[in-house]
Amino acid sequence: MTTSILLVGVGGQGTILISKILTAGLVKLGFDVKMSEIHGMSQRGGSVTTQIKYSDKVYAPNIGEGEADVIIAFEKAESLRALPFLKKGGTMILDEREIYPMPVLTGVAEYPHNAIDALKAACPNITVIKAAQTAEELGNIRAQNIVLLGALTKVLGLDGVDWKELVAEYVPPKAKELNLKAYDAGQALQAQKTNA
Amino acid sequence: MNPAIMSGDEAIARGAWEAGCTVATAYPGTPSTEILENVAQYKEDIYSQWACNEKVAAEIAAGASIGGARVLCAMKHVGMNVAADPIFTMGYAGVNGGMVIVSADDPGCHSSQNEQDNRLYAPHAKLAMLEPADSQECKDYTIAAFELSEKYDVPVLLRVTTRVCHSKSLVELEKRDSVAVKQYERKPEKYAMLPGTARSRHVIRERLLEEMEEYSSACPYNYEEISNGAKIGVITSGISYQHSREVFGDSASYLKLGLTYPLPRKLIKNFAEKFDTLYVIEENEPYLENAVRQLGISCVGKQKLPICGELNAQIVRGALTEASIPETYKTDLAAPVRPPVLCAGCPHRGFFYTISKNSKKIVPVGDIGCYALGVAAPLNGFDFSICMGAGLSSIIGLSKALEQQGDSRKALGMVGDSTFFHSGINSLIDVVASEANVIACILDNSITAMTGHQENPGTAHNLMGLPSPQVNLVAMVKSLGLGEDRIRVVDPLDLDAMQKAMDDGIATEGPFVIITKRPCILIKEVARQNSGKHCKIDPEKCKSCKMCMKITCPSLAFVGGKATVADPANCTACGLCMQMCKFGAIEKVGV
Numbered sequence: 013m014t015t016s017i018l019l020v021g022v023g024g025q026g027t028i029l030i031s032k033i034l035t036a037g038l039v040k041l042g043f044d045v046k047m048s049e050i051h052g053m054s055q056r057g058g059s060v061t062t063q064i065k066y067s068d069k070v071y072a073p074n075i076g077e078g079e080a081d082v083i084i085a086f087e088k089a090e091s092l093r094a095l096p097f098l099k100k101g102g103t104m105i106l107d108e109r110e111i112y113p114m115p116v117l118t119g120v121a122e123y124p125h126n127a128i129d130a131l132k133a134a135c136p137n138i139t140v141i142k143a144a145q146t147a148e149e150l151g152n153i154r155a156q157n158i159v160l161l162g163a164l165t166k167v168l169g170l171d172g173v174d175w176k177e178l179v180a181e182y183v184p185p186k187a188k189e190l191n192l193k194a195y196d197a198g199q200a201l202q203a204q205k206t207n208a
Numbered sequence: 209m210n211p212a213i214m215s216g217d218e219a220i221a222r223g224a225w226e227a228g229c230t231v232a233t234a235y236p237g238t239p240s241t242e243i244l245e246n247v248a249q250y251k252e253d254i255y256s257q258w259a260c261n262e263k264v265a266a267e268i269a270a271g272a273s274i275g276g277a278r279v280l281c282a283m284k285h286v287g288m289n290v291a292a293d294p295i296f297t298m299g300y301a302g303v304n305g306g307m308v309i310v311s312a313d314d315p316g317c318h319s320s321q322n323e324q325d326n327r328l329y330a331p332h333a334k335l336a337m338l339e340p341a342d343s344q345e346c347k348d349y350t351i352a353a354f355e356l357s358e359k360y361d362v363p364v365l366l367r368v369t370t371r372v373c374h375s376k377s378l379v380e381l382e383k384r385d386s387v388a389v390k391q392y393e394r395k396p397e398k399y400a401m402l403p404g405t406a407r408s409r410h411v412i413r414e415r416l417l418e419e420m421e422e423y424s425s426a427c428p429y430n431y432e433e434i435s436n437g438a439k440i441g442v443i444t445s446g447i448s449y450q451h452s453r454e455v456f457g458d459s460a461s462y463l464k465l466g467l468t469y470p471l472p473r474k475l476i477k478n479f480a481e482k483f484d485t486l487y488v489i490e491e492n493e494p495y496l497e498n499a500v501r502q503l504g505i506s507c508v509g510k511q512k513l514p515i516c517g518e519l520n521a522q523i524v525r526g527a528l529t530e531a532s533i534p535e536t537y538k539t540d541l542a543a544p545v546r547p548p549v550l551c552a553g554c555p556h557r558g559f560f561y562t563i564s565k566n567s568k569k570i571v572p573v574g575d576i577g578c579y580a581l582g583v584a585a586p587l588n589g590f591d592f593s594i595c596m597g598a599g600l601s602s603i604i605g606l607s608k609a610l611e612q613q614g615d616s617r618k619a620l621g622m623v624g625d626s627t628f629f630h631s632g633i634n635s636l637i638d639v640v641a642s643e644a645n646v647i648a649c650i651l652d653n654s655i656t657a658m659t660g661h662q663e664n665p666g667t668a669h670n671l672m673g674l675p676s677p678q679v680n681l682v683a684m685v686k687s688l689g690l691g692e693d694r695i696r697v698v699d700p701l702d703l704d705a706m707q708k709a710m711d712d713g714i715a716t717e718g719p720f721v722i723i724t725k726r727p728c729i730l731i732k733e734v735a736r737q738n739s740g741k742h743c744k745i746d747p748e749k750c751k752s753c754k755m756c757m758k759i760t761c762p763s764l765a766f767v768g769g770k771a772t773v774a775d776p777a778n779c780t781a782c783g784l785c786m787q788m789c790k791f792g793a794i795e796k797v798g799v
Contacts, residue, residue: 022546024778035376039213046342047213048375050318057762058548071453073375076522078534093543100535112774113546117765118586118757121544130541153777
């Protein structure tokens with residue numbers, strides 16, 4: 013069985029870094045892995061999508077609508093945009109962080125502040141993690157991605173690899189301590205949600 | 209050794225290194241850019257260089273190959289149009305050291321102005337062609353491309369697509385092959401491409417392609433994958449193979465094509481005979497399908513599959529099977545579009561605000577680069593854009609057409625520094641020589657920004673991390689013969705200076721050049737200098753006039769009837785919004 017994970021966010025949120033860490037861990041666990049990221053113009057504050065698939069053998073690298081087992085959304089409006097990609101019975105973990113796109117900033121479009129209510133009404137497996145807020149409390153909002161990585165590895169039940177060692181390897185040395193705390197916080201937040 | 213996880217681009221770079229390549233060159237362009245960036249890490253063994261454009265890159269490669277070195281030359285699909293001239297001639301001349309040309313195509317136009325299918329170049333330019341389907345094949349086929357190039361005396365086109373370039377998968381690493389650089393010998397009968405040489409080389413090329421077609425049917429890159437009892441046969445190549453396997457699994461048999469020019473006609477015939485139903489699954493043009501049909505074989509291809517756009521498993525499934533679309537979740541609440549925008553602090557923003565303010569007096573024309581983002585409302589920074597360099601040449605023709613219909617607006621074109629070095633310089637030569645009544649703008653942000661900060665002739669260091677001479681852009685423009693009164697060099701974030709330059713440009717009959725100079729705020733050194741600085745708006749002083757919102761800065765928001773710096777972490781305190789505010793409500797913090 014192939015597991016398909018979709019990471020969505022806004023350029024600059026660090027989706028690609030945690031995709032790299034996750035992929036490295038999956039390789040260590042002996043899976044065939046494909047990770048697909050589309051970048052280019054999306055670096056400039058646009059929507060960013062990274063797709064990871066793992067199994068004994070993976071063919072196509074990309075994930076279609078209704079095919080994602082897990083979606084991790086780094087931003088509220090992006091979680092709404094990603095919903096059609098979620099498989100029936102799949103799980104979405106989202107951060108309630110709001111980043112306003114230009115049409116909202118200029119007043120041309122409305123921001124969907126009530127997205128979480130709409131998502132919960134449409135889908136049973138929606139988990140909200142305050143990753144950005146947690147990262148900010150720990151010292152830097154940029155560690156939001158590692159909080160979400162902690163939650164993601166918990167959801168996927170991927171044991172047998174030292175994720176914190178990988179986090180330490182991939183983040184800048186001066187941000188190591190903060191990111192290790194962020195990873196633990198993500199694991200704990202997800203554990204609370206699962207037990208609740 | 210453990211397998212490494214690599215993108216297609218990284219694997220091509222690795223393949224070049226393992227194959228004993230000693231020279232590599234490219235012009236940056238998504239999705240090809242990371243190939244040369246990764247080659248640069250092997251600088252002990254490979255000389256690598258950003259060329260100022262793809263034609264120059266292909267010519268550097270031609271010289272290296274004739275000289276005896278194994279050479280890699282990478283570009284995005286539209287870059288191959290620029291490089292086509294030397295590439296077609298090298299198709300006749302052939303090689304000495306193996307020559308591999310990488311064309312990175314962009315089905316779906318993720319970051320391109322078209323989705324042309326460069327497989328069609330192979331038969332046209334008489335190049336051999338390999339199409340890898342994942343990162344392992346990217347590495348293996350790059351090595352094979354060098355070997356085939358030398359064996360059949362032909363440049364080899366390694367054709368990849370965005371999804372192959374930017375997907376990561378496992379790659380087995382090997383050691384570098386110690387291939388010596390071949391002796392250079394004078395051979396004008398082969399390489400001095402005058403009519404007589406060309407006529408004889410053409411005959412030789414056709415013969416070698418025939419020989420190579422024999423090989424194509426017997427080579428390890430074209431093979432059948434037969435599933436027991438399968439009634440469907442699929443002929444496919446590149447990423448489409450992965451989509452096909454995803455959809456049909458073991459319910460079909462496959463002819464997986466890797467060497468796709470010359471095509472293995474014998475192998476295709478043999479495969480096709482085994483099946484009642486034959487699908488040809490490929491992205492964009494019916495390249496394989498046309499070849500299959502030419503053999504008198506009926507098949508299903510583009511009558512069901514789209515020519516436009518990137519393919520995925522669901523599109524293939526929907527087109528060729530009865531399978532239902534997977535169920536998913538839906539909600540009526542829609543997410544607002546999130547278009548990419550000029551960064552907070554981007555120097556182009558001041559330029560585009562000035563353009564928007566003068567929209568009644570000018571007709572602005574864009575080009576390829578970050579400044580393409582200036583087209584969006586409300587800045588409406590330009591009316592049309594075509595290709596690299598056209599920003600400065602199309603305005604010559606546009607100025608004539610405007611004049612002929614009595615439109616008094618002045619044509620204004622723009623290119624970035626890298627685009628100026630790429631081909632904008634040629635355009636500007638004609639602007640000056642034809643005395644065109646235009647304003648030519650060069651937006652110099654000291655880097656090739658859109659593709660992720662590659663060095664260019666204007667930067668003080670090169671791809672290999674060594675200091676390099678800086679081509680002086682301003683001196684270059686002056687050397688074309690324009691008087692000082694027709695050239696302005698301004699800071700684009702100084703709105704008064706920008707407007708003054710624009711006024712002068714509009715008032716001056718004939719060619720006028722505006723060079724905006726300020727480095728990209730994402731350059732590490734610049735980012736470090738701006739660290740901790742941001743603007744702050746005093747809500748007491750804000751009169752809610754929304755003037756600051758007109759510059760469309762992503763750090764600003766209008767919340768609860770007041771303008772505010774909503775994202776101080778991204779704000780660079782560039783001060784553009786301060787210049788917009790008549791009430792002195794905005795101040796810089798941390799400066």
